[in-house]
Amino acid sequence: MTQELAGRVALVTGAGRNIGRAIARDLAAGGAAVAVNARANRAEAEAVVAEIVSAGGRAIVALGDVTDPAAVEGMVRAVLETFGRLDILVNNAALRRELPFAEMDFAAWRAVLDVCLDGAFHCARAALPALRASGHGTIVNIGGLTGHSGAARRAHVVTAKAGLAGFTRALAHDLAPDITVNLVAPGLIDTAREAARPHHRGGRRTLVGREGTPEEVAAAVRFLAGPRARYITGQTLHVNGGAYLPG
Template sequence: MTTTGEQALSGRVAMVTGASRRIGRATALGLARHGADVIVTARSARDEIEAVAEEIRALGRRAQVVMGDVTSESDVIRMGEEARSAFGRIDILVNNAAVRRQSPLLDMSLSEWREINSVVLDGAFLVSRSILPVMIENSYGVIVNIGGVTGHIGAKNRAHVCTAKAGLVGLTKAIAVEFADRGITANCLVPGKIGGERSATSGESPAMPADILLGREGEIDEAAGMVVALCLPAARFMTGQTVHVSGGLYMP
């Protein structure tokens, strides 16, 4: 298996949840450019996710679409089975599926709270639990959870999002500790304010914070590029870490 240059992931299979647009889509394409075959998932955007799969195939890599709801345990079990049967193995998992809504905390219903936490945090747990046995069989695995800077600095009207994204940090560390001796790493990539077209579930785009040191929004490919970097062989000695791509907005 080659481990250098653009084909550093040749022979590897990646799975990216919520891959129909933005960071998920760019990550799936970035992994394919480095030689990985890619399984892309979405809950309902069938046309968009099929288009991403076609883009991956145009790069000369294999692609498989798996539809399902990451908040449904039965769906996730089925998704894991379909993903495994597609290419026989899964080496890389990027937990990107998310929704981001806005509501003042005092007006927030329990169902709103649970919706966000179910997709972001429960979804990452369920998908990871489904895919980890496949990684264990091969004594190799890379998991990247996509966090959010609001989980570290807070945000008005987004208590549910802040909480869910902060929870991913704990999940990442737990996976890193529990599965290190199985050849599996886990890290959390935290984008800051990323520009580009936003989905209907993202809510209003907050104003650009004045304290972004680089003085601009990030680009989708800048965030996705760091996700891909965490999946490359050069990052195999890195686990349990939270990596911020925020233009200096947050410096832990």
């Protein structure tokens, strides 16, 4: 692999585990310095930073709640103070809860949208001046299969992820030509979960006969963040092994 991201700096939200961790590690492997965000779990974020540093990369912990505009502005400020620039923003932080709609109150609905959708808004707003100054600015939002296919017990998650796809297309128009904005939509990825296997996976199968890995999602993000993807913006890249085929 090349060091195609050498000299660039990335902020990855929700990077303490699973897909976010894999994205942070792969961007670092491409040569980028990485700010590893977690809401409150410093130990997880520090473990990812240690992995990157032990492999010869540069990384810092960026604790902060993406639903808090002041905390997000503080994270971006810390990145700029440490590395002097910010070129890549990956909006990965999310809540992927399941609850029948009849049992969902407004607080449960709002909690998911606050992180997935409002968090992406806060991060993009705070990072915008630095991304514009970069000359290589890119935003990669992490969506999800169900944001396109729908799913039971996930009205809040589906709505947030579908909104993120629309947000991606809108920003691609607003921020062109300086900043590219794309969405990666993972599906059926083998990740560690505290809760039971998601209900919506019961009837889904992939064409490739297996679940994907966080590293395969990270590879797509790394490509979209790199110099060979500067002609790609406003797009959704599905990484789902053929579990969902958009028309």
